Amino acid sequence: MDWLPEIEFIFRRRSIRKFTDQPVSAEILTQLSMAAMAAPSAVNSQPWEFVMVTDPGQLAELRNVLPYGKFTAPAAIVVCGSKLSARNPAGLLFWQQDCSAAAENILLAAEALNLGSCWIGVYPIPGIPKAVAKVVKLPITVTPLCVIYIGHPTDQKDPRSKYDPAKVHWQTYGKKQDPN
Numbered sequence: 001m002d003w004l005p006e007i008e009f010i011f012r013r014r015s016i017r018k019f020t021d022q023p024v025s026a027e028i029l030t031q032l033s034m035a036a037m038a039a040p041s042a043v044n045s046q047p048w049e050f051v052m053v054t055d056p057g058q059l060a061e062l063r064n065v066l067p068y069g070k071f072t073a074p075a076a077i078v079v080c081g082s083k084l085s086a087r088n089p090a091g092l093l094f095w096q097q098d099c100s101a102a103a104e105n106i107l108l109a110a111e112a113l114n115l116g117s118c119w120i121g122v123y124p125i126p127g128i129p130k131a132v133a134k135v136v137k138l139p140i141t142v143t144p145l146c147v148i149y150i151g152h153p154t155d156q157k158d159p160r161s162k163y164d165p166a167k168v169h170w171q172t173y174g175k176k177q178d179p180n
C-alpha cells in the first residue's frame, strides 16, 4: 500500500550527516524549539530544556565528545531533561519519553522546513551525558538526552518507510488483520 500524501513528510525525514556551511538562523531555531515544546508529555509535565548551539567553537567541542556524532553542522540542539522545569513529578519518571517526543518534533519540523537533521544519542551512554553537560555548562539538575544536528542538507536521501507488516499485530499478538 502507498503512503498517503498527507504524511509524506514523515517518510522524507532521513538522518542527514552532511550539511552546507549556510547558517541556520536564530528565528528558525526558535521555530524548532516551538515545535519541540508542542510535544506531548506525561501529565503535561514538560520536563525539557533546549540548548541551541551555533558557535563554531562550541560545535567543535560537542563533536569532540560525541564518538558517533563527529559531523560538521551549522547548528546543534541539545535536548535536555530538566528536574526543575518539570511541572510535576511525572516528569522525573517519564522525562526520557517526553524529551524523545520533543526531539522527534524537532526532526519533523526541520524536515518540513527543508532542513536536514540527525539525532545523536547521548543518554544513557556511560560518560557522554557528563561530557556534553560540561561543554554546554548544564547545571546538575539538567541531563542531556541527545544532540540534534541541524543544517541545510547536501546529502540527498530517498523517502522511505521501514514498514514491516510482520511487526504489526491485530487484536492480539501474532494475529494478522482479517482479510476484508
Ligand SMILES: Cc1cc2nc3c(=O)[nH]c(=O)nc-3n(C[C@H](O)[C@H](O)[C@H](O)COP(=O)(O)O)c2cc1C
Pocket: 013, 014, 015, 016, 017, 068, 069, 118, 119, 120, 121, 122
Ligand atoms: C536514540 C537514537 C540515537 C542515535 N544516535 C546516533 C548517533 O550517535 N550517530 C548517528 O550518526 N546517528 C544516530 N542516530 C540516527 C540513526 O542512526 C538513524 O535514525 C537510523 O539509522 C535510521 O535512519 P533514518 O533516520 O534515516 O531513518 C540515532 C537515532 C536515535 C533515535
